[in-house]
Amino acid sequence: MIETEDLSKAFKDFWAVTGVTLRVEAGQVLALLGPNGAGKTTTVRMLTTILRPTRGSARVAGYDILTHPDEVRAAVGVLTEGHGLYPFMSAEEDLDFFARAYRLLPGERKKRIEELLEFFGLAEVRRRQIGQFSKGMRQKLALARALLHKPRVLLLDEPTSAMDPASARLVRDAIRELRSKERTIIVCTHNLSEAEEIADQIAIINHGRIVLKGSPLELKFALQDQARFRIRFAAPLNGHPLSLVEGAKWLGQGKDWLEYQTAQPETVNPLLIQSLTRQGLPILTIEEQVCSLEEVYLHAVEGKLNNVYQTA
Template identity: 35%
Template sequence: MIETIGLTKKYGSFYALQDLNLTVEDGTVFGFVGANGAGKSTTFSILATLLQPTAGDAFINGLSITKNAHEVRKQIGYMPDFFGVYDQLKANEYLDFYGASYGLKPKEREQLIPQLLELVNLSQKRYEYVDLLSRGMKQRLCLARALIHDPKVLILDEPASGLDPRARVEMREILKELKSMGKTILISSHILPELAEMCDSIGVIDAGKLIAQGSVSEIQAKLQSEKVLRIKVAGETAPIAKFFENDPLVSQIAEKPEKNLVEFLYRGSEEDQMILLHKAIMQQLPILSFAEEETDLEDVFMAITKGAETP
């Protein structure tokens, strides 16, 4: 489990992180959302014991990062947003070096390295020099490095940054596999919409402060005082738009005749939606579909941080 209590990092009068309190339960995936400079990497560096907090503390499986840093490092696998690789080493040699650094015996490393390379889909690149690997392959190799000592907790800072669509899919599948293995994963990413299905909860950070936390559905529910309803029609859109604009709970109607769509903001409840649809059906309007537009994590982030101060 990961827990932070009043975690703060200050540089002079500037707060890179301010009074961060969050909990990530065992075996869950927590998505950390925030713009560049919001405080994600600062948080991860502190949790990885690479940076001392100005105030507060954090605990990894009950161990304090400030008092038990050496023990904490045995519990975590950390993958920074910018990482280095040793170009003159082959992939298996690279992992062997880090395995030895963690005190693994030669026999253990010999058995473990092929398994890790298979997990990150790099078995066929075992004897390739690291500098000849693509960016996506280097990312996966770095993830294998973070797993070399079988940590219970993974702290992954932008693991899919700069990857092409295929490499992103491969990374997502690997993270799903790690979740199924019971790993606790704290991950930040600008492509969280693609990872929404595997995130048990998310936190939104802005200007060093955690401004929202909860499951994706909980945060979406808080934001959706106004919902976007999308109506697909058979025929002209103008009569449909005219009908709906008379409802007091409807605003900002937009017609898309080329797609036979009418969209608008709706302030009513689900019961109100049922009543509205029933009225439309009674008027025999040619409606093919009547649906609420889903809000993804990018919409959530933009809505929550709208108007927030930036450092």
């Protein structure tokens, strides 16, 4: 589990992260979304104890990052922004070095390296120098390194960047597989569809502050203080005058559709359907409209969010 309280970091006079308060339960995946320089990497670095917070606190896998940094590092697997592989070493040597650094026993070490090389399709190139690897291969190897010691917490910074679609799919599937009751995962990403696909929670960070957080579905409703609906008719409207019921606000209409919003869909929707049918407009479908995550993200980073949903 990861828990942070008012986690903040200043570099001299510049606050890179301010007041980040998060709680990610074991078994959950949190996607940290934000533009470049928003504070994602600084937050992850504080959680891995390689940056000391200026203010606030955090507990990672049950350990305080300030008082038990060694235990935190032993419990965390990290995929850093730059893969950080040694170009003169082979894939096998690199994994072996880190397996020793994470104090894996000899038998376990060999088995684990074997498993991971197989899983990421790197077994064939295990003895090739990393300097000769493609970007995608390096990323896979870096991910394998993060998983060596079966960490309880995984912090992944841009795990699928520079990967071809098939490799990215492999990594996303791996993240989903890695999710277990005991493991907590934070993924920093720019890829919104990836975040939506793998995360239970999304936190949008901008200028060092968490501006929005919640489940993907909750975020999609974040822009709306009233539910939006679209009614599609069985026949074109042909300029037919429409009259809505009280409580429904007209938003727009097209050749064969109508869009409206209401604060009380449970009472307004049946009345409106009844009214439209009575007006001789046969309804084909009615569906609730939600914003795309991209819209939510852009609104969040541009600071145009409804105050109700803002967390910081």
